[in-house]
Amino acid sequence: MNTIVIELLVNNHPGVMSHITGLIMRRACNIEGILCGTVGDGNTSRIYLLMKDDWRIPRIVRQLKNLYDVIEVVPRDDCDTAVFDRIPELIGTGVISPV
Amino acid sequence: MKMTGAELITRLLERQGINKIIGIPGSSNLPLYSALAESAISYVLARHEQGAGFIAQGIARSTGRPAVCFTTSGPGATNAITAIADAKLDSVPIIVITGQVATGMMGTDAFQEVDTYGLTIPITKHNFLVRTPDELLKIIPEAFTLAMSGRPGPVVIDIPRDVQTSMVEFDMYPAPGEKNNGTHPDMDRLERIAQKINSSRKPILYIGGGIISSDTCAGLYALSKRNSIPVTSSLMGLGAFPSDNPLFSGMLGMHGARYTNYILDEADLLVALGVRFDDRATGKAMEFAPNASVIHIDIDQAEIDKIRETDLNLIGDLRHSIKELVHLVEENRREDWMGYIASMKKEFPYPEPQSDSLFHPVNLLRAIHSRADKKSIVTTDVGQHQMWTAQYYPFNHPRTLLTSGGLGTMGFGLPTAIGAAIANPDRRIICISGDGSFLMNIQELATLKDLEPDLTVFIMNNNSLGLVRQQQELFFGKKYVSSLFGSNPDFAGIAEKFGIRGINLELENDPMRAIERSLGETGPCVVNVPVSLDDNVFPMVPPGSANREMIG
C-alpha cells in the first residue's frame, strides 16, 4: 500500500477531531493511523493522519484547509511511518488482544 | 458591564444590525426569548423550525446579509436541519442559534437533548458549542464574520440553557463581526488569464451563484461586453446577467436549452466564475465543454480542481478580480463566434408549448411575468414548476430568483418568500410552487397571515409529484409508483381558512384578470392553477449522460 501522512496543526479544543475525521469519512476514505498531541502551551495540537495515497488526497487537503480550527495542513511523503506500527510498544503493550 | 448570557446575545445581535429574529421558543431557549422582550429586535414566530430556517434564508438570499433564527434544543434543532443543509449547499449566510440542555445535563440523554453540534458538523460552514457565557463575546461576532466572509454559509451556535441564564462581566463590547475578503488579486495570474481570453477564438463564461453573492454583476457585464464573451449560467446564477441581452446564452445543464449545451461543446475556452461544476450543470463531467481549456476563479480554494482540472485558476474575491480583468482583456467584437451563438439560439431554443391555454405552465409563467411588477422577487419550490420557471421566466436582476439549487428542497418556496417579503416590504413576492412541494411547509400560511405581506403563491397543480412522474415515464417504463396523489386538498379553500385570499383559477370567468388582481391587490393571495399531468420539462439530459445527449 502506498501511504501518505497528512500533518495538521489545529486549535486544541473539543470538536476539532470530529470535524477532521467527519470530512475524511464523507469522502469514503479510511484513516489507517492517527497520532495526536498538544504543542507548546497546549493551545494547539499536531495531528498526523496515516492514509492510503490516492487521487482524493489533494482534494481532502484542500477541504481540510477550509476547516475553521485547522491552522495548517501539509501532505507528507517524506515520513517514516514505522512509528504507526509501533504504537502499542511505545505506549506500553496493548491490553486488548487482537482478534 | 454585567448581564446574563441571554441579554448579551441580544445586545451582540443588535450590534450586528439584526432587527428581526425568526424562530420558535421552547424550554431550552426561553431565557433568550425573554431577553428579546427588552430588546429593539422584533421576532417572527414561524410554525415549524424548517420554516423558520427558510424564512431566515429568504431574508439572507434577497439581501445578501446574514439573517438569524432561533430554535429550541432537540426537536427544534433537528427540524431546522434541512434548512441549514440547504443554506450550506447554496452558500447562504444564516446564523442558527439553537438552545441546548444545561451543560451539566449534556451527554445524559436529558429531555430534548440531541447532539446538535455533532449533527450539524457536515451541514454548516462552521458550528460552535458555547461552554461559558464569556465565550459569547468572541463567538457571536466571529459567527457573523464567518457566515459573510469568503464563500458565505450557515453557522450554528449551540447555547446551553445555563449559559443563557448565568451572569457575565466584561469591560467592552467586542467589535461587530464584519465581512473580511481581504487581499488584492494576483495581477500576474490575471494577466495570464487575460492573455488566454484574448488569444481564444470561442470563449464562453460559465457563471453561478458566486457572481451574485460577491456582487459582481456589473463587472461581469463589462467583461462579457468588452470581449464579446457569451454568458451561460447555472440555475444559481440566473438574474446575474440580463436574459434579453444577445450575449446571454442561457442556463446550462440537465434542463438547459439545447443551444446552450451545444455552444458549450463548441467553446475553446471556458471561463468559470463563482461556480462549483455541480453535476446538474455539467452532466457527465468528463464530457463537459470537451474542447475547452478551463479558467476557474472562485473564492473557495477547495472548489479549484475539484471536478475539473483547470489550466489556470485564481483564488479570491470575484468582484476585485473581475474589476481588474476587465481592463486587461482587449476589446473584441468576435463577429464569427457571435454569429454562431445567434444562429444556435435561433435553431435550438426551448420548446414552445403545444397549446395556447393559460393553464399550460409555460403560458402561465409568461402571463405572470407580463402582469408582475418588474421589481418582483420570485421564489420556487422544487420540481417541474421550478425548471419551467428557470427556463421561461426572464430574470434580469440579481436576487430576483430565489430557488433551492444544491439541496433541491421541496417546501422551500413559501417560507423563503415570506423571508423575502420581510426584507423587501416595498416589493411583490411571487412564489411558484407545485402541489407536492406546497404541502411540505403549508403550515407557514399561518405566519403569512400574521404578517400579511404582498405575496402571491401560484400552485401549479398537476395532482402529482410531477418531476418524479416525468422520470418514471422516461426512465422507469411508465411505472408510476408513488408519484400520483390519491387525493388533493382544495388549496384556495385552505388559504381562505387561514384567512388568506384564495383563488381557484379554473373557476374564474376571466382568469387573466384574476392573475392581475392576485398580483396587484395588497396582501397575500394563493392561486391554485390546475395543469395537465402530461406536460414534461424538456430538454432533459438523462442522469449520468453528457449534456449533448438531450431528449425532448
Ligand SMILES: Cc1ncc(C[n+]2csc(CCOP(=O)(O)OP(=O)(O)O)c2C)c(N)n1
Ligand atoms: C424534501 C424533498 N423530498 C423529495 C424530493 C424529490 N422530488 C424532487 S421533485 C419532486 C416532485 C415535486 O412535486 P411538485 O412539488 O408537485 O412539483 P411538480 O414537479 O409537480 O411541478 C420530488 C418528490 C425533493 N426534491 N425534496
